[in-house]
Each structure stands twice: as structure tokens, then as C-alpha cells.
Amino acid sequence: MTKYETIIGLEVHVELATKSKIFCGCTTEFGGDPNTHCCPICLGLPGSLPVVNQQAIEYAIKAGLALNCSIANYSKFDRKNYFYPDLTKAYQISQYDQPLCLAGHMDYELDGQTYSVRINRIHVEEEAGKSVHSGDNILGSEFSQMDYNRAGIPLIEIVTEPDIRMPAQAKAFLEQLKANLEYIKVSDCKMEQGSLRCDANISLRPVGSTEFGTKVEIKNLNSFRAIERALEYEEQRQAEVYDQGGTIYQETRTWDEKLGVTVTMRTKEEADDYRYFPEPDLPPLIVEQSWIDEIKATLPELPLARKNRFIEQYKLSDYEASLLTATQELADFFEAAYQSFPNAKELSNWLTGEFARLLNASNLTIPEIPVQPGDLAELLSIVKDGKISGNQGREVLGMMFDSGKKPAQIIKEQGFEQISDTKELEGVIDQILSTYPDEVKRYQAGEDRLLGFFVGQVMKETKGKANPGLVNQIIRNKLLADQ
């Protein structure tokens, strides 16, 4: 690979998480019986007309701002004409030469290095329907059926500049992009449901050359792993062609996941002429600067920036900070709890440990759980003060998840308050030691592990309320003093 430099650019399609479709009021909910989320508009019935969903535009602008794009105050929609059964009007309403977002960039990290990829444009368009083939694929099928539930879901297409230099970077870029888009809540970015899809352009050129080689487009990339593998394969294939003095032709290839190869789908000569022209059914898209500013104001700190701030400000490790900033809600929760419990390390341990386990088990999201950041902070303060044990703390947190009660109330109701009164504990300990004279002798003879036995007996006697640290200390002192 040292002879050639790999040049990669990506085209990422992202379904926007609006409630209704881009040009009609139908739901965008995933699934549903075929053709039940449809109306005359998304079915493209004769006479129907599109009306732009403002929320889709808002989300697209939000995505554009998150990727540092400039937002066009004037953009327009165009018709992209082609025949395909999943396309109800036989044209897709898209944006051709005047897209909504232009000239941005996005940073991502790989192996501790930060890279930047320039974004050429983001445009808004509509999703097509879905073909359901009677066989495994279209060629082997006797018939195909159409499901238009998906038709008309808003999409953005993010087009990068050819700034990516290796397959692993493409994957890392996409992971960061997904995190960013999830963070700003414009898409759920589920590749398995098709709400994030990616086509890749790849070319090779001799190291040191400034001109681009002929690019090949790869489609049918259904996971981040597939993208990396397909690009690795294609990088290798192109290098071999060049090594043998061959020529790479501009073409579209499809990734065969099973065989792990790319195969020619169509050549440049077979490429469609989409006959783009301005969509006469929609007026130009005029976006007031004040609206852009409003949206900008709602934009949260993005994951990478936030992670770096967490490392800096809270002295957390890269790993801890990554976990805590994985979702906006968790990061917000952390920062809110930190206000009352300013021990980042301890808070991080709890949030990424027991809290994460409980959250996961509950199948809820952070805004849905009854536990407030202040509640967790209170609980951790109680544990830290030694009023209850760590184990009890975990138990209390579980009950907080279940009941929504405050930690103090649960501790009281459960009688979890620890006995830290030395005199009271000494009484219990004296009684235990006198019950087990043989064990006392054995301990004093050097059988150290019996300490745990005594502590256990004290805990049993106090129904677990004894402060275990204190019990340990008192027993050790007593037995040593008796020697």
C-alpha cells in the first residue's frame, strides 16, 4: 500500500426523525403493515401536491450547523427523474444545484489522532418505498411487491469532500457522524433499519501525485464493518489493477457481503440521466437568518468536544469521558449530579456501572426514569459518609429506579441506616466474641481469616446495619488487646 495513496469520499443518507413525512402528514413510524402509512400524496396519486414539513427543514439545518456548514437562506427543490417501482411519482423531490447546507467540516478521532473531513453539501430529499421480492433477490423472483410506508420519509444526503485516506478512517468518520446526529436528535441512525446508509467513492493515486485517480462508487454497504471491508477490498483491487498496468474505469460497484467482493453494477455509460429541473410544485425554500440563529441556539455541545472537556475539566480518563458522553442525556445527568456531588471519579464509576446496568435493564431512556441527578448525588453522599454501605447503596439505587422514591426515604423505610455508634457496636461485638471462645483462640493463634467470620456474625446480629469498617476495626483492636 505504500505505492498508492487512497482517496475516499462518502455520501451518507440519513432519515430524519420527524414525526410525519416530508411532504404529507403520514407517520414515519418504522414497520407497520405494508402500505398503511400512506396517503394520496406519498403514493403520488394524480393531482396530489407536496407541502414541505418545516420540522424536516429544521432538522436538516440542525445537522448542517452541527457539521459546521453554512446554511443557504435561499435554496430550492428539484425533480430527479427516473423510473423505478419504489418511486411513486417516477421522480424524487431532491435538491440539485442549490442545496440547503454547504461547505462544512467534521472532526473525528482514530487511534488518538484527530482528523477533519470537509463536508461538500447537505441536501434534503424524500425517501423511496421498498420492494419486497418473492425470492432472495430481484433476479430470482417471480414477482415483487411494493411497500410505500417508507416513501416520503425525509432524508438528508451528506456529501463529503474526498478527504478520507484509509478504510478505517471512513469507519471512524461514520461512527462520529452517527454519534453527532444522534446527539442532536435529528435521526436515530439505525443502519439495520436503513435510517443511515452510506455509499463510498474510492480512488487510488501514486503517492506524491496531486491529481485524483478514477473513482469507483460502492453501494450496498449495510454496516460500518461492511464499509471498511468493502473499501479495503476495493483498495486492494485497484492497487492490483494498477500494478498490472491496467486501467480503472469509472463505474458503480456493489458490495457482496457473503463473498466479500465488489462487483460491477453499472458503468459510466449506463449511468442514468436524471433530467433534473426545478420542482414547480414547491416555492423556493427561504430560510430566515433569525430561524437559523434560533436553531443554532438549541444546538448542544457535540460529543467529541464534550468528551475533551470532560477529560480536561473533571480529570477523567479518555475511556470514562467517552462512556459518559456517549449520549447527551448521560452527559447532562453527570454534569447535573456533579453540582451536588463533586467527585467525578466516583460519580463516573456509579453512572457507568450500576446506574448503566439498571438503565439498560429497565429498557428506559434517562428522561423516562424517575431518578433525578440530585437523587443520585444525595445517595452517593450518604454512601461516602459511611451511613450505608456501597452494597446497600446499589440496592437503594435499584429501588429508586423502581419506585422513584428519594434515597433518604428508602434507607429509612428499609432500616438501612448503619450503626456507627462505637459503644453500641462494642456491646454486640463483646457478646459475639463471648459466644465463640474457640474461634477467638484460633484467631489469636494466627488464623487471620476468622476476622471475616466475626464481622459476619456482627452484621447478622445487627441485620446488616453495622458499619462494616468500624466493626472490623473494633474486633481487631479487641482481639489484639486480649492477647
Next chain:
Amino acid sequence: MGLSKYSVTQLQSKLEQQQITSREIVESYLQKIEQSNNNAFITVTADLALQMADESDQRRKEGRLLSSWDGIPIAIKDNISTDGIKTTAASKMLADYIPPYDATVVSKIKAAGLPIIGKTNMDEFGMGSSNETSAFGRTLNPVDPTRVPGGSSGGSAAAVAGSEVPWSIGSDTGGSIRQPAAFCGVVGLKPTYGRVSRYGLFAYAPSLDHIGPITKDVQSAAALLQIIAGSDYYDATVAKQPVPDYTQALQVDVTNLKLGLAKEYFAGLNSEIKSAIMQAINVLASAGAEVTEISLPMADYVNDCCLLLSCAEASSSLARFDGVRYGLRVTGTDSVEMFKNTRAAGFGPEVKRRILLGTHLLSAANYQKYYAQAQKVRTLIIQDFAKAFAKVDVIVAPTTPTTAFEFGSKIDPQEMYKSDFYTMAANLTGIPAISLPCGTDTQNLPIGIQLMGKHFSEETLLRTAYTLQELNSKQVKNND
């Protein structure tokens, strides 16, 4: 039951005085349709119309009328979506297509209580100027059955002219309301682009398509526009501004109104039409209007520009008829073959010609040369009219270069397209235009005069047209 001779206004007052019922009106027109050989209708919705008439009569009894026109039946061009009623666009492609939704104009018509009597014949998908391209047979001109009724709203115009319905709805992409209105001797109004919602109108060329009334007189054109105009959530190109009360505009008053005569429109004009127009201008001038000569230097480019843009848009708008979801399907070994077979069988020759032309014009190699160039020309035409309207209120022009021609006389498509020479500018610019009868030629065929106004100046147009109509009828009475 000779109710069909009455005007909408007369029917309205007879209903008010309870001399007749809506059912009687509908029955009378249904009988007229039954007796007619004009083939103005593709579908007659007798049962629906009678049911709607009964409902109207019931409302009248209970004193809860939906509008002042409640109970007066109407016909709708067959390229406008009607829920549960077959809507074919006069194409084999949609011969059995029953839409599941109402166009906005249809909803408004229902909300006004107008019984829908049927769907009118037309040129296939609006592509034609003679009704000869209909897949369901040509419509005859009630004035002279050897002649075309005009097109594409030929059925709507012929139905009104032949008293098969008191009024009707047409659509106009290059003159399709006004030209047949002129050929049949009735009133046709193409409102400002955006005044009437297009939702439910089967698209031919969306930037040029309009819906409007075809009526016997100017009063009912104003009334029907009142019913169908207004903003609509379902059409992003519709105007949000409020709809004025058009009946207020029905006054004989053209004092100080500035009329413009474009010299380009009169050079080489058929002398009979020219003298009819000049006579009308004299009538208006003697009533106080000022007449000014103006120039529309781009006039000769209007036809090509409109044809080019309409074909380009049509090639895309009609692409959805692929046999997959509704309408005709002719199967094939794969989907592409199915598309080809379906479209080959479903579209008539004129539609195919325009789709082919439009596809060619939009292709990457030709886009700049034709489509982009035509858009620039369109801008120049818009500027032409803006300049003219800085000087005058209304531009007076012929509606058509000839009166109704004989069937089969315009085999050359280029010749046919010329029939819209005077009407296409209003589609390209989006300005309102009305055609009303203005005498007859020596063969007794109706001549139409066209009035064009500034955007949203329907009131001025209606007032001018009403003045002309009233003064002309007074003159006719005096001559009698």
C-alpha cells in the same frame, strides 16, 4: 322541463322563491345530457347529482343553505380528482381509475352545496386544442357539430354552451379554458396563478396549470370563482391573500379604466375577429375607458416558450403512470418492460409526442440549450407584461386567431399549437385572463375577446367583462 335555458342567477332566484327544487333542476339537465349527442361528458353522475340535489332541497327546507348557489348543479373536467368518481383525464391510461380523494376545488364545490352532475370530456391529459385527442371520442361544438369545441376543456365549454349544465370547471395550461370558451360562445376565466388551489388537478405542467370557471355569463364566472378561490394547506403554490367579494365587482363602470392594445396582437389578425374586438373596444371607450397602444415585443416567443416548458414539465409529471400502483398495467418480463408496455398502450400519440419532446429537452445535453433558455425567455415575457401593466389596467386581445375550426383540419401539431397564440402568455406570466363572447363571424361562429389583468386583479377583469357584456346585450336589444 325547460329549466336548462335559465342562467345561474335565474335558477338561483327561482330556488329562492321556491318555484323549483334542486332535484327538478338536476333532472332537467340530466335529460338534456341524455338527449345530447355532443359527447361533452365522459362520466355522468346522475345518482350522485340527484342525491346531492335532494340534500340541497332538504337544507333549503330547514333553512341551512351552504351557500347562495346551493343546489345549482355543476360539471367538472375529468382531470380533476373526485373521490369515488372515475377520473380518466380522457386517457386509456386511467380509463378505470377511481380516485380516493377530492381535489380542493371539488371539496369547495361540495361545501357550497353544488350537485356534481358529471365529469367532462377533454383532450387527453389536457394536451390538445380541439378535444380530438380524447381517448373517449371527440366532443362536438354545440354551435356547429362539424366543428371542434376547442380544448382541452372542450367538454366543459360544450356542456355549458349546449345547456347540459349551468356552469362547469375547466383547467388551463396554455389556453384550455379560454380557447374552448371562445369557440363555444361562453365565458371562461383563468384566474391568477395561486388564486385557486391545484390540489387534485392531474398535473400536465404544474408551473402553467390553472383551474377556473366556464360559465354562460360574467356574473356566474364571478360566483364560481368565489366558490373555488382561496388558500389551501395542500398546495404550496397557492396564494394566502384573502379572496375579495367578486360579486361586488359586477358593475357597469369602466370610467378611467386604461385599456392596452398590443400592436403585436393585431398585425395579421383575421379581419372578422379584429373588427369584433375593435367594436368591443369602442363600446368600452364610449363608456369612459381610455385606450392606449402598448407593445409586447416578446409576443412571438410566447408560443415556443410555453410549449417547451409545458412539454418538459409534462415529461416528468406524467412519468408516474407506470402500471405499478393504479391505472392501466400491461405486464412484461420485468418492471422496465412493464413500464414500456403500459406507457406504449396507455398514452395517445399527442401525449407521447409531448413526453418525448419534454424528455429530450430536459436531458443533460440539452438542458441549457432549451429548458434554461426557455426560463430566461419566460422572465423576459414576464417583464414585457410588467412594463405594459405599468401603463394600463387591462390588456385587450383576441382569445383565438380563428373561430372554431373543423374536425381534422389541423393535422400538423404546429398548426394546432398556434391556436393558443394569444392565451399562453397569461399562463407563462400567471396573470388572470377572461374570455367572453364578442359577436360572431360570417359563419355565425362565436368570437371571443380576451381581457388580461395584473396579478390578482380578477375584480378589474370581471368589472370590465361585465360592463362589456351588459353594454353589448343592451346594444343587441336595441338592434332587435
